[in-house]
Amino acid sequence: MSEEENSEQEPSIEDLQAQLADATSQMTAMKAKNNELLTETKKAKSDKREAEAAAEAERIRLATEKGDHEQLYKSANEKLVSTQSELENLQLSIAVEKKNTAALKMATELADGSNAELLGEFIGRRLKFTDDGLKVTDTTGALTVSSLDDLKKEFANDPRYSALLKGNQSSGGGASGGSNGSGAAKVMMRSEFDALDPVAKSKFMKDGGTLTDN
Numbered sequence: 001m002s003e004e005e006n007s008e009q010e011p012s013i014e015d016l017q018a019q020l021a022d023a024t025s026q027m028t029a030m031k032a033k034n035n036e037l038l039t040e041t042k043k044a045k046s047d048k049r050e051a052e053a054a055a056e057a058e059r060i061r062l063a064t065e066k067g068d069h070e071q072l073y074k075s076a077n078e079k080l081v082s083t084q085s086e087l088e089n090l091q092l093s094i095a096v097e098k099k100n101t102a103a104l105k106m107a108t109e110l111a112d113g114s115n116a117e118l119l120g121e122f123i124g125r126r127l128k129f130t131d132d133g134l135k136v137t138d139t140t141g142a143l144t145v146s147s148l149d150d151l152k153k154e155f156a157n158d159p160r161y162s163a164l165l166k167g168n169q170s171s172g173g174g175a176s177g178g179s180n181g182s183g184a185a186k187v188m189m190r191s192e193f194d195a196l197d198p199v200a201k202s203k204f205m206k207d208g209g210t211l212t213d214n
Helices: 003-009 013-066 069-110 113-124 148-157 159-164 190-194 198-206
Strands: 127-130 133-136 187-189 210-212
Touching (some): 013 069, 069 113, 113 159, 159 187, 187 190
Parallel strands (some): 187 210
């Protein structure tokens, strides 16, 4: 193929530069259009919220002028119910977080690693957050006069949880019989086991735990 024929098929550097400049210009225009659309979307949402707020304010104003006390009461009550619901949900969330934090803190003082997480599950069911703060309950959920220290001692001395406590785990290859602890220390009420989450159940059974109905 001659140089003349080759030059007719392949674009020159100038042609490539011109195509690149055109593509760059199109890309810049597309980005500008995309930003414009995003701005319009945000503005539309903002305008919608402002319009809704203005409409509500106007509705209340007209109701006030007409002496429509029933409508005003309904509007105020709906707002109150909504606010109270949000407050209750927030209070519940705070109570659960404080209870879980206290349970895990106590568990980590008694056990290590995954054992602490498992023990925390049991401790958490013996705690309840009230208006007077964190309180200890009995196994039925009723409030008691016991302190957090009392509850900690109870779990530390309860043989059902001894296999989870620090210093009570099997040392591995040197453990006799390969049972990884005594069976009595790993007996759990079936009702307590059913209340565990799937991870805790798996951990308990993997560690050789057994269930009892008594």
